Amino acid sequence: MKKILVLHTGGTIAMSADEAGNMAPGAQNPLDSYEYSMAGDIELTTEDVFNLPSPHITPARMLELKQRIAKAAHEGIDGVVVTHGTDTLEETAYFLDLTLPNELPVVVTGAMRSANEIGSDGLHNLETAIQTASTPDAADKGVLVVMNDEIHSARYVTKTHTTNVATFRTPTFGPIGLVAKHGVVFFESLLRSTVCPIQTVADNVFLIKAYAGMGPELLEAIAQPTTNGVVIEALGAGNLPPVTLAAVQKLLDLDIPVVLVSRCFNGIAQDVYDYEGGGVQLKQMGVIFCQGLNGQKARIKLLVGVSAGMSSDELARFVATANS
Ligand SMILES: NC(=O)C[C@H](N)C(=O)O
Structure with a gap:
């Protein structure tokens, strides 16, 4: 039974x-x-x-x-x-x-x-x-x-x-x-996710989607000390329009974790493009590339990591790999 x-x-x-x-x-x-x-x-x-x-x-x-x-x-x-x-x-x-x-x-x-x-x-x-x-x-x-x-x-x-x-x-x-x-x-077995036994949930963890011609406005609006994190659904393999870079930097300067996934339905985000706003530059700035999760899942993962009180290094490691 x-x-x-x-x-x-x-x-x-x-x-x-x-x-x-x-x-x-x-x-x-x-x-x-x-x-x-x-x-x-x-x-x-x-x-x-x-x-x-x-x-x-x-x-x-x-x-x-x-x-x-x-x-x-x-x-x-x-x-x-x-x-x-x-x-x-x-x-x-x-x-x-x-x-x-x-x-x-x-x-x-x-x-x-x-x-x-x-x-x-x-x-x-x-x-x-x-x-x-x-x-x-x-x-x-x-x-x-x-x-x-x-x-x-x-x-x-x-x-x-x-x-x-x-x-x-x-x-x-x-x-x-x-x-x-x-x-x-x-017919398939996945590695288990790392479990984070949280007791409370953080607020103000945002999700923003990139688009052709995107400006800095939305990112600037959340560049506030009350923001606990942001996930950006970036373009293609993980790139953003150059005009958003200053706002991304502003978020990072406030120690707000900025996590990047692709807005594509399939595949993973990677730092492969070395032009202005490309993944190589974003990674060098300190943006965390999250592999394999869609935007809403990456936001849940970031929210759980922030709620667990992880340090910036721990958070970067936790969010960067889908199966960690
Ligand atoms: N199929 C559904 O359950 C959709 C409904 N709007 C919900 O999510 O509550």
Whole structure:
């Protein structure tokens, strides 16, 4: 008998559509009447931790969820499933990956169609997530995201489509496993993330996207002592327009960590271009190149490192490598 704790946090998976097709959280979570129907001897405990659309989720809520899951490790639970809205699911999943010691399988899932829509994917995703969380092989792989029969690492998975049920993808690498008809199959294993057991979360860690013709204004606006860090989604392999350089320097002079990722969907940022604003110059200035994470994940990692009180050197090492 496997004991699985299911923690609901809201999102479309916990919503029903009205006659006009619009969705919002209701007084009743449709998941509350759910009973597990798949193979395996499973005992479910379910809790509504909160019932929020995921654009309402903050790092403080992520910390609350992390603390609830950490407690489950001492309650005889064999695995945890978190249901979550898909808009920020990847950020919560990666936050949990970075902050929870790897004692239990933790699987995050959601839905693209609400409970009463035709072809609703919620219950199927929930069942396959439960199946994955009850598989012993899931224990040493960090936090997992299960959607549409695919198992992804929380570190790399990202939402790629606004409505399609096959929205969650892992660029560059692909999923690490599948929930097949006869059970869970893992075909890839990743190095675990370094875990940072934080107790509070820092604020004012920003994310800014670069674009053709970008000026210094946004970077200048956050060059304040209250800023704790910034991630820039840079162009291509990791370059910025030359007119932004003075503002980047201003941030660095204030000891604000500046982290750079690529805004490209695939690949990693590297210091390869040696022209003005190119990666070589940015790296020499002290910008931290973060490899393999997208902007929103790099921001979560920077936020966790800052919240852990890391020194500048520790932070640079922690953020620079995706699997550290
Ligand atoms: N599919 C979803 O769950 C999207 C919804 N807006 C949410 O993130 O809460």
